[in-house]
Every structure is written in C-alpha cells, then in structure tokens.
Amino acid sequence: MPITCTDIPKFICALLLPPIGVWMEKGCGADLIINIVLTILGFIPGVIHACFIICWY
Incomplete structure (x- = not known):
C-alpha cells in the first residue's frame, strides 16, 4: 500500500x-482493543502492531 501524507x-x-x-486509522474496534492490550503488555509490540495497521489499511 502506498503511504500518503495523512x-x-x-x-x-x-x-x-x-x-x-490505531484509533486515527481504524476508529474504535477490535484492532484498537488488541493494540491497547499489546501496549500494556509491552510498548514495542504495541508500536509494531500500530505501524502494521497503518501500513496495511
């Protein structure tokens, strides 16, 4: 997926x-809950998941 200015x-x-x-990209949903849990468990997994979500969608 191409990366845009937004x-x-x-x-x-x-x-x-x-x-x-993640909230800016997908809004409130399952991806946001998953990212909150990953961020609580460890900051780096939350960052990786957020970057993956932003690049994927």
Missing part, C-alpha cells in the same frame, strides 16, 4: 502512543 501524523502518534495511531 499517514505521517499517524506514524508519529503510533511512535508516541500506539493506540492513538
């Missing part, structure tokens, strides 16, 4: 607080 703020949010980046 993805840049999402990536910045994903690096600072991963659930915000």
Whole structure:
C-alpha cells in the first residue's frame, strides 16, 4: 500500500502512543482493543502492531 501524507501524523502518534495511531486509522474496534492490550503488555509490540495497521489499511 502506498503511504500518503495523512499517514505521517499517524506514524508519529503510533511512535508516541500506539493506540492513538490505531484509533486515527481504524476508529474504535477490535484492532484498537488488541493494540491497547499489546501496549500494556509491552510498548514495542504495541508500536509494531500500530505501524502494521497503518501500513496495511
């Protein structure tokens, strides 16, 4: 998927607080819950999941 200019703020949010980046991309849903759990378990898995969600959709 091509990365657009609107993805840049999402990536910045994903690096600072991963659930915000996922929320900006997908809204409230299962992906947000998964990312919150991953961020609580460990910050790095949350960042990886957020970047994956932003790149995939």
